[in-house]
Amino acid sequence: MSSIHTVRPRGFLLASAALTLAAADMPAALAQQSREPLPPIEVSPAQSRKQAKPAGREGQSARRASSRRSATAAAAPGPAVPGASSQVQAATPLNSNAVAESASRLGLTVRQTPATVEVISAETMREQGYRTVSEVAQGAVGVTSGDAPGEPAGFSMRGFTNSQINTLYNGIKIGPQNMTSRIMDTANLEAVEFLKGPASLISGEGAAGGAINFVTKQPxxxxxxxxxxxxxxxxxxxxxxxxxxxxxxxxxxDYRFDISRSSLNGFVDDTYTKTLDVSGQLNYRISDSLKVWGAIEYREDRGKAYWGAPLVPVAFSGSHATSGIVSGNYVSNYNKTNLGAVTIDDRTFSTNYNVLDNRNVAQEVWLRGGFELKLAPDLTLKSQAYGYGAERSWFNNEIEAFNSGTNLVDRERFYVAHSQRLVGNITDLIWDTNIAGFDNRLVTTLSSSYLDFVRPGAANFPGDSVSLVDPNRGFYGLLTTQQQTARIDNEALSFEDRLKLTRSFALVGGLRVEHIGLDRNSTDVNGSVKAGFPFTKDWAPVTGRIGYTWEAVPGLTFFSQYATGADVSANNIFLLLPTQPLDLTTSRTYETGVKHLFWDNRAEWSFSAYDIQRKNVYAAAGGQALNIAGRQESKGVELAASVRPIDPLRLWGNIAYIDARYADYNFVGGSFSGNTPPNVPRIVANAGASYRFFTPWPVELGITGRHVGDRYNTDANTVTMKAYTVADVYAFVDIPKTVLGAVDQARLTFRVRNITDKRYAIWGDPFYPDQILLGAPRTYELSAAFKW
Structure with missing residues (x-):
């Protein structure tokens, strides 16, 4: 194996990062600790330090207690615990009192942040039955998701998808989503945070469409x-x-320990995902001025993957052709035969075309630790070191392309593995001061990381053809491999500031100066270095945000912002080739909106309108190729609301309208200018209602619905994944403490998912455009939860 010839000095890593170097040979990484809240200029003395919850049963007492206070009484967080989650404020219907560390380092609540931020708490995940992070995303405003096995836990948000959205783990980015993300159970999570629009100020390169942060449960x-x-x-x-x-x-x-195990079976024959997650953290307050913390997490998933149902000619399927799932005319990207009008054949709903010896496996370990030191009453130093490592492998038949010449399904195998190591440090200096009579908070952040990525992959791609119905699945066959490597240095200096010009009006801004260094190498099956390798590239993006918040009347906050982002034009920094343009894209957003909490905290709504533009774009095409698209534009509005008109009844809903399209997208033989990016619906809506009967054994009945508009599976926009509407219903009963004695809270829940048994297309992988992933049919679930 040839190694990378250029190794950058890493002396920029701070001393605390060195503490994790010994762990770099095992899967490991450190999550970002929560931030110190703003000076208590809006803190209510009655504010509680409990986990943020939806306006449900557990939130009623807090809501009633606050009914005599102003709606701003809980507008700011209490003191942060080192390494602890930021989700510690009293509940509001849309959880706008939560502090999202992925949205700001200033300790701002959602209402105080001049951007659209959504925080879904563990209580909401449990109540709505969200089992995986993809299901959490489907309940968020304007977000869609799919678990395409080549890039699981993929998201679409505000017109951008996959690696255009940073996925963070306790505030830390480990790499592009379409290379590093995995199916993740929600049991060990305390919250999932959604920051909409370009967000490179906080999470760096890759956040053209926003960021999604997974926060583990903490002490x-x-x-x-x-x-x-x-x-x-x-x-x-x-x-x-x-x-x-x-x-x-x-x-x-203080401590926190969680262990979870799941085995999620697919609706397709011989498909499943098994997960194991063990996490723990210790927080130690040595003195009033010094706190230290440390945490470790081990996570694994293994399974047999579902790669989709093939597009089939309507003329071939005949009476087995379906309507309402896909439509359009299609020429196979793989075998180039003309399928004409296409459908999903109902005989393939549960058909597995993968080989019998397929596997999809990952193991990850995170290490994290840090301290918080109060240097002076108005000056705090925080530092954390982290180490992360992962081993991943795919061994599958990945292509299923119907051939209209033979009426068979053409298949092709693919193998790839990852060995990833990451170490780094994030240090914050937080200064609370008064400037000419105005309260001000400044956070200066210095961060540095070093990532090593080794990717053995297939050098040959065995293939065959099988029948559409009852295929002979066979085995993978001969495998020969080659290898790619990537080493990435990242250093960043950022500043974020909040200046309160009046009690109700604040300016919020920030600037990030970043250096990214990439070394790439690639060898063939004989270990010989390929043409153009090794190569080295450096970038130095400067990104930021400027905005304001104005609480015009108590509880009613207007906001606007201008923010910028940067990411790699060729979709994936780990796989960037010397023949591809090595520039960064640039993105910017203009956004304005309003957030309103009223009726004694019984009702809340938010509205935002945005205009995003991303320049110098490369877009995914079939066969893992890339096409140039000069510009990507996205405009839209989002509206969310939740209300409890009477104590037993809760109503909530959200809707997003997205107009996303390419511009200057020209290539030899045609143009995709004006087309919509893949997996981007124009309309996404969610709604729900629940009614609680306050009987000796309280019972609650609920229903949730989701509508997703038409989407396309490729930039060509020739095949439409049709709009769909699905609904879940549930009923739960809370068992009184007098029944189970030592158990303080017990709940039994019965849930029906997709109650109408709707068949629909949930996602399309533009790298595999000959096949479509279908959503799960109706299922029934029984669950029990206990607290003591």
Missing amino acids: HTGPIRNEADFSYDSLNSFRAHYGSGGSTNVQGL
Whole structure:
């Protein structure tokens, strides 16, 4: 194996990062600790330090207690715990009191941030039955998702998809989404944060469309609380979770421990995903001025993947042709035969075209630790070191392309593996001061990381053809491999500031200066270096944000912002080739909106309008090729609301309109200018209602619905994945403490997913345009949850 010839000096890593170097040979990484909140200029004395929850049963007492206060009473967070989650404020219907660390380092709540931010809490995930992070995303405003096995946990948000959206783990980016993300169970998560629009100020390169942050459950100070959850469904899937946290007998020492196991079976024959997640964290308050913390997490998933159903000519399917799933005329990207009008054949709904010896496996370990030191009453230093490592592998038949010449399904195998190591440090200096009588907070952040990525992959691609119905799945066959490597240095200096010009008006801005260094190498099956390799490239993007928030009347906040982002033009920095343009794209957004909490915290709504433009774009085409698209534009509006008109009844809903299209997208033989990017619907809407009967054993009935508009699976826009509407219903009963004694809270839930058994297309992978991923049919689920 030839190694990369250019190795950059890494002396820029701070001393605390060196603490994790010994762990770099095992899968490991450190999550970002929560930020110190703003000076208590809007803090209510009655504000509680409990986990943010939706305006549901658990939030009623807090809501009633606040009914005599102003709607701004809970507008700012309390003191942060080192390494703890930021989701610690009293509940509001849209969770706007939550502090999202992926949106700002200033400790701002959602309402105080001049951007559209959504935080979905663990309580909401449990109540809505969100089992994976993809299901969480489907409940967010204007977000769609799909678990295409080549790039699982992929998202579409504001017209941008996959690696144009940074995926963060406790605030840390580990690489492009379409290379590093995995199917993840929600049991160990405390919250999922969605930051909409270009967001490179906080998370760096790759955030043209925004950022999604997964926050693990973390310690709290107080009595030990335990929880356990179990579920089983009609596909023979099961989930189990146990968690515990609180204060120990050692003064100042708090802990959190979670372990979860799941086996999620697919609706397609011989498909499943099994996950295991073990996480733990210790927080230790040494003195009033010094706090330290450390955490570790091990996560694995393994399964047999579903790669989609092939597009089939309507003329071939005959009476088995379906309507309402796909439409359009299609020429196969793989075998170039003309399929004419296409459909999904109903005989393929549960057909698995993958080889019998397929596998899809990943193992990850995270290490993280840091400290918080109060240097002076108005000056705080925070630093964290992290290490992350992962081993991933895919061994599958990935292409399923119908051949109209033979009436068979052409298949092709693919193998790839990853060995990834990442170490880094993030250090913040937080300065609270008064400038000419105005309260001000300045956060200066210095960060540095070093990433090493080795990617053995297939050098040959065995293939065959099988029948559409009841195919002979066979085995992978001969495998020969070649290897690619990437080494990435990243250093960044950023500043973020909030200046309160009046009690109700604040300016919020920031600037990030970043250096990215890439070394790439690629060798063939004989270990010989390929043409153009190795090569080195450096970038130095400067990104930022400027905006304001204005609380015109208590609870009613207007905001606007201008923000910029940067990401790699060729879609994936790990796979960038010397023959591709090595420039960064630039993106910017103009956004304005309003956030309103009223009716004694019983009702809340938000509205935003945005205009995003991304320049110098490369777009995915079939066969893992890339086409140039000069510009990508996205405009839209988003509206969300939640209200509890009477104590037993809760109503909520959201809707997003997205107009996303390419411009200056010309190539030899044609143009895609004016076309819509793949997996981007024009309309996305969610709604739900629940009614609680306050009987001795309280019972709640609920229904949720989701509508997703038409989408395309490629830039060509020739095949439409049709709009769909699905609904879930649930009923749960809370068992009184007098029944189970030591158990403080117990809940039994029965849920029906996709109650109408709708067949629909949920996602299309533009690298595999001959096949479409279908959504799951109707399933039944029984679950139980306990807290004590």
